[in-house]
Amino acid sequence: MLVSLRDLRVALPPGADRPLAVSDVSLDIARNEIVCIVGESGSGKSVTAHAIMGLLPRGVVTTGGSILFDGVDLLKEPPAALRARRGRDIAMIFQDPMAALNPVVAIGGQVSEQIRAHRAIPESLALRQAGDLLSQMGLKDVAGLLKAYPHQLSGGQRQRVMIAMALSLSPRLLIADEPTTALDVTTQAQILKLIKAIQAERQMSVLFITHDFGVVADIADRVAVMRHGRVLESGPVAQVLGAPAHPYTRALIAAVPRDACALPPLPQAAPLVRVTGLSKRFRRGGLFSRRADVAAVDRVSLILNRGETLGIVGESGSGKSTLARCVIRLLDPDEGAVLFDGADIARMKARGLRPLRRRIQMVFQDPFSSLNPRRRIGDILTAGPRAYGEEAGAARARAAEMLRLVGLNPQAMDRFAHEFSGGQRQRIGLARALMLKPDVLIADEPVSALDVTVQAQVLDLLDDVRRRMNLAMLFITHDMRVAAQVCHRVMVMRHGRVVESGPTREVFAAPSSDYTRALLAAIPGCGRI
């Protein structure tokens, strides 16, 4: 064994929601294997990884057990020896490569810095080695990259830089903490492939942290499932996926969205929103500099029927959110029409728009930043109706009703947003949108920030609400699996254009464009779970 955790115990600071972040975790990582820890947020998977690195956040401390690395207990090593080991024997990559790279230091400097922290070699040699590493990671134009800054790179390039950095001293253990969660699905597939290839080539061990059983199926040799700081189940990947022993593991696997349950298209179509030839360009540059137009949405047409969910699927930069913002007139489209119940929203003046606004509502991606932290839930829910002149008492009564509808206790009205979990907040966000009795609901990545089991619940809720209120829903997502679950029809977007559209089942079963095929093939765990 390269790494053996024995009865590892990590304490949280006093006042946390539980005393131990990790309790009595035992886990082995053999040489030349990939071990996945799977769990939802708060499971202790990330804390376990950070404990191995000796990089626990302030106030979080190991209080028992041992972490044997090649026979040495890392918990007993002096800090200086541990520091020298970090980056040399054990390296780590993180979830969000944009945040994990220093924004004001050039890429070359960041990679060479790691090499020079452990080896006394001149900067020029370290830079040459950094360049070699970057090209091994499949990156082109290495000379330019070394001088570039993180914000000038794409998400996939940044994560490759992170991996190059981590591998610069040929560590024996690579810890990857959700390294693909922040990436687009096609990029995710490439990075997973890269990690697997490097692991096999260098015969190193990988500890891979993820919340996604699809990713597990793609990459793991062995799996450990964690919940509330404990390991519930562990074993070879085929065994855990094929015959999960613990009910929680079964629930997690069952919660992974699949395309099998795609909804059939509605039998009769009653168009409510009709978008034709919509374009939105963003202008870069100003008064004195050269202008360049970027077409975020390029001549898109769509029809949204009453009671129907239309999925808009695309990777980041595909224009799906811009499209939604134009439909709701948060942005003014440059061309095209948005006919809502016969009226063209795209050309309407503010005064005429106002009565229509309440009929189109939006649910946002981030349940943390989309609710005002300083106002009570009751105020947040009733603000909309009150702005349209509804009486306070009546509005509050309906707020209670809406909270019940989304599965929350009406007492929530007197509390603040921070007192709720992510899933609960997203329910509140939905209740807020429903308060104005809309005809159209625009859901912009409503479940992307949620754990997989919570995700399944919120998707069920959205579908239930859609059915009950006969809502037309524009559902924006980057996740093909999520789209498959709730959408009657889907529209695939890329670079601002519609690549393909049609009934969900047909698009999934027989995609007509190469891009859709690539998206489907990139789904982690495709066909294996």
Next chain:
Amino acid sequence: MNRLHYIAMRLVKTALVTIAVVVLSFFLIRLAPGDAATVMAGQSGYADEAFVKSLRAEYGLDRPLPVQLWKYLGAVAQGDLGTSYARRMPVLEVILQRLPNTLLLDAFALVVAIAGGVWLGGLAARRPGSAGDAAVTVLSMLFYAVPQFWLGMMAVLLFAVWLAWLPPFGIETMGADYTGLARVADVASHMILPGMTLALYYLAGYARLTRTAMIEVAGQDFVKTARAKGIREGQVRRRHILRNALIPLITYAGLQASTLVGGSVLVENVFSWPGIGTLAYEAVTARDNPLLLGIFIVTAILISLFNLVTDIAYSLADPRVELA
């Protein structure tokens, strides 16, 4: 965008701003009742209607305002800021005599404030919530809250009157006629009290700002990455935390430099520092409008230039910022 092109464009904007400043202050100053002619007549001890009238004619004050403005703008465009009523000297000459003194004092205060503030803030940020952090916080709140003129007077009392370590006012010892290094030392000893009085206030700001920025940056992912690389802690703090934390300080330093060029009227007056601040004060009391206008114009130009320098410094420190 091309940096030179950007700078050229900014200089054009600076010229436009200056013209606007001239026009605005020209009218603003004349809103006050009375004019230089009445002041001069009063000073001469003899003032009948005819004398005041002749003074007005001499200085062109009897012409319609737009004509006065047009003549003034034309002169300014040729670098002639007019003649000071009170001193009977070209305004530009008077200002250029005083400006280096203010710039010297400001540069000293700025350097002390930044160096001291960043050092103290870094110290406080190392262990948020510790006794050292609390001490720095209390100290900086104190410097921030105490009025500058009072701090200045107390400093004079303590260091100049009681301890007699430092001279209480002026820029050099009168009548001493030092030359060379002796003169530099003399000016330096005169600069310490007003410089420190000015610096302490801003130092408090830098300390607070550095502390907050460093604590915030220390919690970011790339700092964790740096530690995961096995870099020494000192290097993590300098290269990764401090370097990012210093970016917001540039804005603050730019703002400070801009407020200082106008001359700190209070501190310069407390210490009788012969800078732009005391000059402005004198110009106001003497109703010396040409001088006052000249000071406005020169400081407006300097502030625009400092803003330009701040923006360029910002783009150099943070590669994500583009000049546009």
